[in-house]
Amino acid sequence: MSSDPAPLLRCRQITKRFGALVANDAIDFDVRAGEVHAIVGENGAGKSTFMNVLYGVLQSDAGVIERDGLPIRFANCAEAIRAGIGMVFQHYLLVERFSVAENVMLNRERTRSGFVDREADEGIVADIAARYRFNLDPRAAVETLGVGARQQVELLKVLEREPQIVILDEPTASLSPFEIDGLFDVVRRLRSQGRGVIFITHKLKEVMAIADRVTVLRRGKVVGRVQTHATNESELAAMMVGRAHVAADDSRPQTPARNVVLRATGVTVKSDSGRSAISELSLVLRSGEVVGVAGVEGNGQTELVEALYGLRPCDAGSIALSDADVTSAPTTERRRRGLRYIAADRQREGLVLDFDAVENMLLGDQRLGTNAVALNLAQGQRRADEVASVFDIARYDRKAAMRTYSGGTQQKFLVGREANDETRVVIAFAPTRGVDIGAAQAIYRRLRDLQTRGAGILLFSYDLDEIRALADRILVMSGGRIAGELSLEAADDTTLGRLMGGSAA
Amino acid sequence: MKAGRVLAAVGPLVGVLVASVLVILVAKANPMAALGALVQGSFGSVQSVAETFAQSTVLLFAALGVAVAFRAGLFNIGAEGQLVVGALCAAVAGAALHLPKALEVPICFAAGALGGAVFGLLAGWLKARFGASEVITTIMLNYVAYLGANYLVAGPLRGSVSAPETAQIVPAAMLHPIVPLTRLTAAFPFAIVVAACVWWWLGRTIAGYELRILGRSERAARYAGIHVPAVIMRTMALSGALAGLGGASDVLGMLHRFNAELSPGYGFTAIAAALLAGSNPLLAIITSVFFGALQNGALSMQAIAGVPKDLISVIVGLVIVYVAINRFGMRAALHGPPSDDLVTRDEPLAEATT
Numbered sequence: 001m002s003s004d005p006a007p008l009l010r011c012r013q014i015t016k017r018f019g020a021l022v023a024n025d026a027i028d029f030d031v032r033a034g035e036v037h038a039i040v041g042e043n044g045a046g047k048s049t050f051m052n053v054l055y056g057v058l059q060s061d062a063g064v065i066e067r068d069g070l071p072i073r074f075a076n077c078a079e080a081i082r083a084g085i086g087m088v089f090q091h092y093l094l095v096e097r098f099s100v101a102e103n104v105m106l107n108r109e110r111t112r113s114g115f116v117d118r119e120a121d122e123g124i125v126a127d128i129a130a131r132y133r134f135n136l137d138p139r140a141a142v143e144t145l146g147v148g149a150r151q152q153v154e155l156l157k158v159l160e161r162e163p164q165i166v167i168l169d170e171p172t173a174s175l176s177p178f179e180i181d182g183l184f185d186v187v188r189r190l191r192s193q194g195r196g197v198i199f200i201t202h203k204l205k206e207v208m209a210i211a212d213r214v215t216v217l218r219r220g221k222v223v224g225r226v227q228t229h230a231t232n233e234s235e236l237a238a239m240m241v242g243r244a245h246v247a248a249d250d251s252r253p254q255t256p257a258r259n260v261v262l263r264a265t266g267v268t269v270k271s272d273s274g275r276s277a278i279s280e281l282s283l284v285l286r287s288g289e290v291v292g293v294a295g296v297e298g299n300g301q302t303e304l305v306e307a308l309y310g311l312r313p314c315d316a317g318s319i320a321l322s323d324a325d326v327t328s329a330p331t332t333e334r335r336r337r338g339l340r341y342i343a344a345d346r347q348r349e350g351l352v353l354d355f356d357a358v359e360n361m362l363l364g365d366q367r368l369g370t371n372a373v374a375l376n377l378a379q380g381q382r383r384a385d386e387v388a389s390v391f392d393i394a395r396y397d398r399k400a401a402m403r404t405y406s407g408g409t410q411q412k413f414l415v416g417r418e419a420n421d422e423t424r425v426v427i428a429f430a431p432t433r434g435v436d437i438g439a440a441q442a443i444y445r446r447l448r449d450l451q452t453r454g455a456g457i458l459l460f461s462y463d464l465d466e467i468r469a470l471a472d473r474i475l476v477m478s479g480g481r482i483a484g485e486l487s488l489e490a491a492d493d494t495t496l497g498r499l500m501g502g503s504a505a
Numbered sequence: 506m507k508a509g510r511v512l513a514a515v516g517p518l519v520g521v522l523v524a525s526v527l528v529i530l531v532a533k534a535n536p537m538a539a540l541g542a543l544v545q546g547s548f549g550s551v552q553s554v555a556e557t558f559a560q561s562t563v564l565l566f567a568a569l570g571v572a573v574a575f576r577a578g579l580f581n582i583g584a585e586g587q588l589v590v591g592a593l594c595a596a597v598a599g600a601a602l603h604l605p606k607a608l609e610v611p612i613c614f615a616a617g618a619l620g621g622a623v624f625g626l627l628a629g630w631l632k633a634r635f636g637a638s639e640v641i642t643t644i645m646l647n648y649v650a651y652l653g654a655n656y657l658v659a660g661p662l663r664g665s666v667s668a669p670e671t672a673q674i675v676p677a678a679m680l681h682p683i684v685p686l687t688r689l690t691a692a693f694p695f696a697i698v699v700a701a702c703v704w705w706w707l708g709r710t711i712a713g714y715e716l717r718i719l720g721r722s723e724r725a726a727r728y729a730g731i732h733v734p735a736v737i738m739r740t741m742a743l744s745g746a747l748a749g750l751g752g753a754s755d756v757l758g759m760l761h762r763f764n765a766e767l768s769p770g771y772g773f774t775a776i777a778a779a780l781l782a783g784s785n786p787l788l789a790i791i792t793s794v795f796f797g798a799l800q801n802g803a804l805s806m807q808a809i810a811g812v813p814k815d816l817i818s819v820i821v822g823l824v825i826v827y828v829a830i831n832r833f834g835m836r837a838a839l840h841g842p843p844s845d846d847l848v849t850r851d852e853p854l855a856e857a858t859t
Contacts, residue, residue, distance in 0.1 A: 309728075310730075311727060311728070330730060330732070331727075331728070331729075331730035332730035335730060341728070343728055345724075348722055348724045348725060349722075349724050349725055349727075349728040350725070350728065351725070352717075352718055352721045352722055352725050353721075354721050355717075355718075355721070359714065362714070363718065363725065363728075363729045364728065364729040364730055366711050366714055366715065366729065367711060367730070372711070373710055373711065373712075374709060374710055374711070375708075375709055375710055375711050375713070375714045377709070
């Protein structure tokens with residue numbers, strides 16, 4: 001490998017912390033001329049943080065970036081751009097009312113005697129657009145364009161500066177298959193021009209189709225780097241979600257599974273965009289068991305959870321808690337029947353960060369008491385005190401805003417509230433994501449207690465470690481269906497990867 | 506109430522004071538004399554204090570209405586219109602009904618509250634049903650209220666030959682001064698009781714709790730099983746009812762009849778009072794009295810120091826500017842501090858901000 005020229009960009013030991021969380025942990029990475037290097041990982045794996053470091057949005061706490069073999073530091077994006085790096089963000093940054101040319105040339109307008117030379121700008125943009133075979137009218141207003149065309153405008157903004165390195169952050173997230181093909185043509189063209197392309201995604205099919213090399217990030221670390229021709233989707237999926245390295249749980253209760261506490265039959269649900277997200281999905285959860293739902297993000301997990309919890313209407317099928325049909329019951333009614341939900345996004349869904357611990361402990365249960373008027377602050381206080389002592393929460397103060405606690409402590413409060421004596425079924429969505437090991441163990445213990453008392457736990461996670469640590473059996477979701485069910489023993493990486501990749505069981 | 510919040514409410518006042526001195530200097534008057542006259546006129550004697558409280562009464566009701574909406578994340582610019590509708594309803598009830606005072610007064614207040622509530626509910630329904638921004642609809646409904654009331658008192662409801670006004674309310678509906686030679690009536694202590702009730706309701710009842718959850722996070726509200734459209738409508742009705750009480754207190758306590766010009770912009774000053782109070786109903790008492798004092802002292806300032814009383818409008822405007830840039834500014838009052846999505850969108854937010 002010594003004959004290789006220096007890579008266009010090389011990072012050594014990049015580390016970025018946010019408080020106690022290490023978002024990027026000693027990441028080594030490089031991209032060479034004429035190469036497409038994909039970075040894959042689940043949400044929260046640290047991909048975007050890393051990109052923001054590369055693009056100068058964030059500054060790393062440790063580590064070195066080298067450009068053509070020379071060390072360099074970016075204090076801001078402008079410096080990264082000057083160093084020949086261009087980035088297309090996942091969320092487009094366009095001025096709706098401006099034309100394509102105005103957006104592309106924004107802040108770089110050609111001028112003639114102090115006035116913007118619109119025709120010159122339009123000419124430049126038309127030239128680059130033609131070079132990449134974009135079918136774009138430079139004079140069209142961005143607000144009239146579709147998603148694919150908007151992305152081309154974003155690409156033009158970057159390409160107009162002739163960057164040597166192009167970063168594409170989840171570029172296919174909202175594109176149709178046809179538009180994805182068009183994007184891939186552009187990426188191939190960039191590669192043939194000798195530029196380096198960094199392609200961030202969590203869609204493995206695309207990685208296999210377009211990338212030369214893949215780096216897999218997980219929990220802020222590089223867990224694998226492979227040539228695409230030497231790997232396959234299943235192997236990548238297994239790498240992404242991790243191998244079981246957490247010590248096997250010693251106290252797995254051996255309660256025989258009993259009566260059904262949650263049953264979904266033929267549930268069909270649409271996503272926000274009106275497309276079918278889940279089709280005819282059925283599952284059964286029994287008292288005293290933990291069922292893990294594995295799968296790559298975006299395969300209908302969120303929609304399923306919302307349907308089960310009463311936030312998204314079912315177009316077909318039925319949902320029952322114990323023996324009661326709750327298909328069209330509101331969330332409060334389902335909670336009354338013992339359904340609880342450990343929300344995926346604790347800060348926006350599960351907690352109100354400006355409220356104190358006491359008020360947060362009443363969230364969702366506010367109408368379950370006997371008093372229909374007064375807020376039962378005494379109950380909130382009892383529960384907050386109980387959670388604080390069971391979870392051993394440091395610097396506990398009833399009146400302190402939830403915002404003032406660390407993310408791990410916030411999660412303890414959330415789990416403590418949702419997993420209690422009244423819980424018969426709990427849907428736990430990535431309950432230990434982003435928390436430290438100590439907090440994760442305390443959360444596992446709480447869920448185990450719940451299981452021992454006969455509640456059913458439906459555990460959704462993108463992290464196989466988490467599922468393996470808790471689940472008795474594993475359902476794999478793919479494309480809005482259950483692709484297969486595995487016992488814990490049968491759930492090896494290959495099988496799981498194959499099911500998550502969309503192959504039938 | 507924490508000391509920090511009190512300080513945050515008082516801090517801007519000091520800033521405004523400094524700015525006011527500069528404004529007075531520009532008007533070529535002696536700032537000490539002018540401010541002295543202002544303070545003397547608003548707090549210098551029992552009568553002037555009483556008059557200050559009288560001037561604060563309508564403002565306080567309206568400010569409570571605005572504050573309640575703020576707490577639910579709703580920006581009710583329509584307190585002015587709701588107040589006008591409430592005043593008209595109270596005036597009509599007060600002129601039409603002939604009941605004993607113990608019934609007449611509460612019924613007139615209830616009529617005012619009901620009128621304001623229905624008018625507020627209209628904006629709430631438009632938002633809940635069609636997603637129409639309450640900022641736009643309440644601004645527009647202000648014109649509907651003002652011009653509609655103008656038409657009614659000029660035509661169907663005209664009760665006076667000399668001016669476009671309703672008939673005078675019956676004596677049983679009138680509130681009488683509790684300090685002689687002033688316009689201070691029982692409406693002011695009533696407003697304070699209402700403020701305390703609103704404070705209690707927000708903090709200690711399930712309905713108030715749900716309203717506050719919605720104000721902090723609509724998603725959290727949905728996940729807590731709250732029917733968001735219902736809370737929006739309920740909140741706007743309550744907000745309008747409080748403003749409507751203000752209109753009723755103006756008619757019953759001060760004017761004894763309705764004309765469409767009765768409000769000198771109470772509903773808008775109320776927004777400033779609510780913002781300055783950080784939407785806290787108890788602090789709103791203080792901020793409403795502050796603005797009431799400014800209005801009341803302005804006349805003395807004009808008479809004694811020769812500073813035009815319209816300068817007070819400039820000072821009120823300064824307070825609003827100050828509040829807008831303060832941490833209790835509109836963004837904070839409505840949505841909490843801005844988040845930096847660009848940096849943290851891939852990472853759990855807590856870890857990124859701790």
